[in-house]
Amino acid sequence: MPLVDVGFSIDDGPVPPEVVEFLDEADSRITQFLRSQRDSTNFVSSDSVTVYQSLRAIAAAQLAPGNVFCEWGSGFGVATSLAAMLEFSAYGIEVERSLVDAAQALADDFGLGAEFVHGSFIPPGAEALVDEAYVECSPDSFRLVTESDRAYHDLGLDSYDFDLVFTYPWPGEESVVQRLFERCAAEGALLLTYGQRLSMRLQRKTAGGSETDRDDGYSVLD
Numbered sequence: 001m002p003l004v005d006v007g008f009s010i011d012d013g014p015v016p017p018e019v020v021e022f023l024d025e026a027d028s029r030i031t032q033f034l035r036s037q038r039d040s041t042n043f044v045s046s047d048s049v050t051v052y053q054s055l056r057a058i059a060a061a062q063l064a065p066g067n068v069f070c071e072w073g074s075g076f077g078v079a080t081s082l083a084a085m086l087e088f089s090a091y092g093i094e095v096e097r098s099l100v101d102a103a104q105a106l107a108d109d110f111g112l113g114a115e116f117v118h119g120s121f122i123p124p125g126a127e128a129l130v131d132e133a134y135v136e137c138s139p140d141s142f143r144l145v146t147e148s149d150r151a152y153h154d155l156g157l158d159s160y161d162f163d164l165v166f167t168y169p170w171p172g173e174e175s176v177v178q179r180l181f182e183r184c185a186a187e188g189a190l191l192l193t194y195g196q197r198l199s200m201r202l203q204r205k206t207a208g209g210s211e212t213d214r215d216d217g218y219s220v221l222d
């Protein structure tokens, strides 16, 4: 089933004070975390205001078929927590245990219902597809962890249960993530991808091509 691009405009209206407060605290914890890790982490954070404005626009326009959100490779869990603030049932899956703990602590400290699980967002059975996609796109470096594990099982959900997935892949790994989403998401589900220079791309898994049918790469934001 193909992915088709969905046009949307981000809502660049003011960010509410409670979100600003959350993002300030997240920034300060992320800075501390990165100092303590030096080079031993694969974590780089997306631009949280852009993520918030995109999620808010998607929610306001009711573009997702339902309200179950997942962040693939959730890092510090900022997108997941923002999704929870926007009334999504929000989950994050992350392979680095220290990040899972930090993300859960941050969400809990703000009373958000976001839930984080330690593990891989690659579901069992999809490892071969991911390996094949890697060979085809031959990125400069391999950052994505390609093994699967019990993460979905631990959440009590499977990859078909999510209406909106957010991810920030490393450059060159976008097509791997898209192939995985094509295979593992439900028809109608949305994939929101953060890319370089604050760009966002929104795609829907469909039975056939429709919507804005763009294949010209990241297209929604400059």
Ligand SMILES: C[S@@+](CC[C@H](N)C(=O)[O-])C[C@H]1O[C@@H](n2cnc3c(N)ncnc32)[C@H](O)[C@@H]1O
Pocket: 042, 043, 044, 045, 046, 071, 072, 073, 074, 075, 076, 077, 078, 079, 093, 094, 095, 096, 099, 119, 120, 121, 122, 143, 144, 145, 146, 147, 167, 168, 169, 170, 194
């Ligand atoms: C570029 S960071 C993005 C973090 C966060 N989503 C954000 O936007 O700030 C990618 C994250 O994916 C995690 N990761 C890589 N492969 C993974 C996998 N198979 N399952 C879960 N997490 C993974 C890395 O540990 C890293 O924290």
